[in-house]
Amino acid sequence: MKPLKVLQLLPALDSGGVERGTLEIARALVAAGHESVVLSKGGRLVAQLQAEGSRHIARDLGRKSPTTFLHYRALRKLFEAERFDIVHARSRLPAWVAWLAWRGMPADARPHFVTTVHGMHSVSRYSAIMCAGERVIAVSDTVRDYLRSHYPPTRWPHLADERITVIPRGIDPAEFPRDYPPSDEWLARFHAEFPQIGQRKVLTLPGRLTRLKGHHDFITLVARLVAEGVDVIGLVVGGEDPKRPGYAKEIRARVQAEGLAGRILFTGHRSDVREIYSVSDCVLSLSSTPESFGRTVLEPLAMGRPVVGYAHGGVAEILAELFPHGAVGKGDVAAATVRAADVIAGRTPVVEHNSRFLLANMQAQTLKLYGSLA
Structure with a gap:
C-alpha cells in the first residue's frame, strides 16, 4: 500500500x-x-x-x-x-x-x-x-x-x-489476557476496600449508572440467589451519570429497602476494571436496549470469565461466538438467575478463546x- x-x-x-x-x-x-x-x-x-x-x-x-x-x-x-x-x-x-x-x-x-x-x-x-x-x-x-x-x-x-x-x-489480548491473575497487592487493597466480599462468589455488573444498563434487574437477580441460599455478592462497577443523579439515588434506595446493603456494593468509576473482572465469578449484561457492540461483555470473556446477558444487539453476537450458554432472552431475569447459578456452581462449559474480536x-x-x- x-x-x-x-x-x-x-x-x-x-x-x-x-x-x-x-x-x-x-x-x-x-x-x-x-x-x-x-x-x-x-x-x-x-x-x-x-x-x-x-x-x-x-x-x-x-x-x-x-x-x-x-x-x-x-x-x-x-x-x-x-x-x-x-x-x-x-x-x-x-x-x-x-x-x-x-x-x-x-x-x-x-x-x-x-x-x-x-x-x-x-x-x-x-x-x-x-x-x-x-x-x-x-x-x-x-x-x-x-x-x-x-x-x-x-x-x-x-x-x-x-x-x-x-x-x-x-480488544488487545495483552490488555485483557486470558486467566489474568491480579497482584497480591491489588487483592489486599481491594478486599480492604470491600471487606464484605470475603470468600463469597462475585457477580459484576459493569457500566455507568443509567437506567438502560439494567441495575434493577441485577438487584432482583442477586436477591433471588441470596433467597435461594447462594452466598453471593454483587458489584455495580460504574460511575454515576451527572445528568441523572436521581437514578443513582433510586437504585441505592432500593438496595437499602430490600436489605441488600451488605450484598450489593457500588464501586463507582474504576480504572482497575481488568482486575475486577479477574475476581468475578460471573459478569452480567442486562441492558434494556441493544448495544451496538458490547465491549464490557467482550473484555471479561476474553479473560475467560463467563458472562450471562440478554441476547440482543452486539452482545448476542459476542455471546454466540464465545459463550452461548450465557445468552438469555431480553428481560428474562428468571433465566439469567438460573444461568448465573449454573456459572457459580461450575455447571457451564468453558469460555471459548477470542480469535475474532x-x-x-x-x-x-x-x-x-x-x-x-x-
Whole structure:
C-alpha cells in the first residue's frame, strides 16, 4: 500500500468508545508508515494522540448549533491544502460539515469519504449522513442490519450493500489476557476496600449508572440467589451519570429497602476494571436496549470469565461466538438467575478463546479498506 494521509473527524478527544477507536486507528496508521491527522475540539486524549505520532487539528465541529455548518468552507480549504487521501467521519455533526466541504470539491480532487456507524442512531435525515460515505463501516452485524432495515436502498440508493463493511471492534489480548491473575497487592487493597466480599462468589455488573444498563434487574437477580441460599455478592462497577443523579439515588434506595446493603456494593468509576473482572465469578449484561457492540461483555470473556446477558444487539453476537450458554432472552431475569447459578456452581462449559474480536483485526481491516479506496 502506498503511504496514505488520513484525516479522522470527531467532536472531541476526552473519553469513550469512539475516541478509543480513533486513537487505535491513528496508532495503526503511524505504525504502518502512513500520515495520521485527527480533527476535534480537543480534550485530554490529545497528548496521547500526539505522543503516538499523529497530528491534531483543533476545530469544534461538535457544537450543536446551525453556525457549526458554516465551518464547511474552512474545512474545504483544509482538504484542498492538505490533500488527504481519506477523510473518515465518526460522528454525525462533523460528518455533515465534512460532507458539505467534500461535496463542493471537483470529483478528481476530492479525498475519499468514509464514515463509521458506532451506534443505532435515531432514524432521521440528520442521522442519514452516516450512510453517505463511499464506504460505511458498521461496528457489528447488528449495526449493519439496522442500516439495512432503516435506510433501504429503495429510499437511499447510495447505501447499497457493497458500500457497507462490517469491521467489529476488538480488544488487545495483552490488555485483557486470558486467566489474568491480579497482584497480591491489588487483592489486599481491594478486599480492604470491600471487606464484605470475603470468600463469597462475585457477580459484576459493569457500566455507568443509567437506567438502560439494567441495575434493577441485577438487584432482583442477586436477591433471588441470596433467597435461594447462594452466598453471593454483587458489584455495580460504574460511575454515576451527572445528568441523572436521581437514578443513582433510586437504585441505592432500593438496595437499602430490600436489605441488600451488605450484598450489593457500588464501586463507582474504576480504572482497575481488568482486575475486577479477574475476581468475578460471573459478569452480567442486562441492558434494556441493544448495544451496538458490547465491549464490557467482550473484555471479561476474553479473560475467560463467563458472562450471562440478554441476547440482543452486539452482545448476542459476542455471546454466540464465545459463550452461548450465557445468552438469555431480553428481560428474562428468571433465566439469567438460573444461568448465573449454573456459572457459580461450575455447571457451564468453558469460555471459548477470542480469535475474532481482536484489536489487530480491526486495525488491519480498516487500513485495508482505506487502501482499497486510495
